[in-house]
Amino acid sequence: MDLRTRNAAGLSINTIRALSMDAVQKARSGHPGTPMALAPVAYTIFTKLLRHNPANPLWPDRDRFVLSAGHASMLLYSMLHLTGYDLTLDDIKNFRQWGSRTPGHPEHFHTPGVETTTGPLGQGFGNGVGMGIAERFLAERYNRIGHEVMDHHVYAICSDGDLMEGVAHETASIAGQNALGKLVYVYDDNRITIDGTTAISFDREDKVKRFESYGWDVQKVEDSEDLEALEEALTNARDEQEQPSLVIVRSHIAYPAPNAIDTAAAHGSALGEDEVRAAKEAMGLDPDEHFAVPDEVREHMDCRTWGRELEEEWDERFSAWRGEFPKLAEEWGRAWSGEPEPGYERELPRWDPTETENLATRKAGGAAMDAFKSYAPTMIGGAADLVGSTSTVFSGGGLFGANHSGRNIAWGVREHGMGSAVNGICLHGGMVRPYGSTFLVFSDYMRPAIRLSALMELPVAWVFTHDSVGLGEDGPTHQPVEHYMALRAIPNLIVIRPADANETFAAWRSTLEAKGPVALLLTRQNVPVLDPDAAAEGALRGAYVLADAEGGEPEAILIGTGSEVAVALEARKLLAEKDVTARVVSMPSWEIFDAQGQEYKDAVLPPGVEARVSVEAGITIGWERYVGFRGTSVGIDRFGASAPGEEVLENLGITPENVANAALGLLGREEEAGETSGTTPAFEETAPEEGHS
């Protein structure tokens, strides 16, 4: 296409470029180059292919669009504005400013039409795969012959960085394996990243062979300015239903700015007034005009009428389907609310300690999932190749794969990909609390996705088992120690580490009812079953008095989480032998406890009782919040070791004796409740020394 073409398409594309340049220039910050170069791609997707309704960005069967290369946010904002979403020119003028609806990188729930938060490269790629999984699952579950209520595509634009990141490798493989034919991905082959030409970092890799080997359909467009070739390739990609599609588009960053073109600098800096002028002149636009949108462009790009028609047509399809399948329609409505059907909690059995003395919380977790599974028929997920170990299978739910109706996804050994795909399943809508599971230590492998789930407040579940050094012989590579705190450090993430089977049920209840993401930390090893009434009710409040001081105010409070609650209970007995009255507080969740009223919190942790000991098989940093400066913590401030779990716990100091001795020390009592063990400091090394300056 001639750059100076004055037809509506040419003028529209140049307007997208100009808006993007102007916004970045005004903010003196941002990424102009890629929005400019990809204007024809976005124009083709949004005006020729994407089935969307700008007036209703949440219509269930809309096509999804993901800008995985989130730095090119001005491309998305320009498209949303010009096609008629609720995003004004003033919003665009406020690009990257405090409180604006046009933040530096696209943020879900912040700007209408932004389907996911992108910026950490590769994540959007994976989110789109998750959306594709959700679409196929819902289609299988709800479509009936002649009634297609779920039938849409997922479009994405990805950059070099997206394709380089491991998460894209993982999720591309997942997409190919599962034949997600509704994915239409564009790879912006501009051969440049921040550090310069990709000749130094990414040229050896043959992207065509790579994606073909995953089971994708791959096409190439040699010139991003060739609108006909773009439309043809994208249409082919859309029509390819068996395999996910990748369209590799050769582009030139910052085109048509005469000096900035093909430079790494154009990636992330404003072009400068002169270069913006030069680019506008090259496009035949008035260089003195800023944020100019010709009426002709507004008219040409407005997708609202078309969008309304698309949605109305779907509404009709939906009504006909609802008329014929009212029960299914009811289930659909519930699924789109994101909540399980009411009454599921009554299915959760109580564990009676007189019948079941000990049970691993991962086993209790599996039993909980089995109990509520029929109340959440669109809840799907799976493990990163550890489904037997994490006990997270929906028995009878089938395997998601060639048959897309299965509820159990074999993510393979791909934690990072699992994380970003689970987020995508959730973002799609219609799916209740999708989940991913693995060993707690490998939560590190999916931390970027966990963080994004928290940033977006997505109702997903992260199930982590083998939650302490108590897992034993596999040793320090597999034993989490810093992970509880590392997860608690993420804002918006609820972390729950239940102490027994009954608390585990409560934990699943809290999970299904939470607004945002929840991480469940479950044991590999057996732990004693506690009093079902106290545990189930108490755990819903984050922390509660599990065993109180006999005959009045406690002298000391012992706070435990997960498997260490049993240790605290034993310590309480040892203290009783020394005539010390101690209260045991089980604290499965900091976040849930913190959200309780002050009165409740003070009732659990009376401010007057300062002799407090926490016990948790992980790093102690952070426990000051609950034990105060006069309290102390028994934990593990080092890596674990390979040996039977019981021995590791004992050698690292997670023993009732250590906890009891710590409490005695805080109370100024000289005698000990038992022999101190392990390398973890008990009272002696952490208490302030007398006369210490």
Ligand SMILES: Cc1ncc(C[n+]2csc(CCOP(=O)(O)OP(=O)(O)O)c2C)c(N)n1
């Ligand atoms: C996970 C992650 N690492 C690093 C960055 C910082 N970063 C932003 S864009 C980019 C690379 C830019 O090259 P490319 O992806 O090809 O985008 P282009 O400039 O061509 O649009 C980098 C390293 C990031 N956003 N995410």
Ligand SMILES: [Mg+2]
């Ligand atoms: Mg690039």
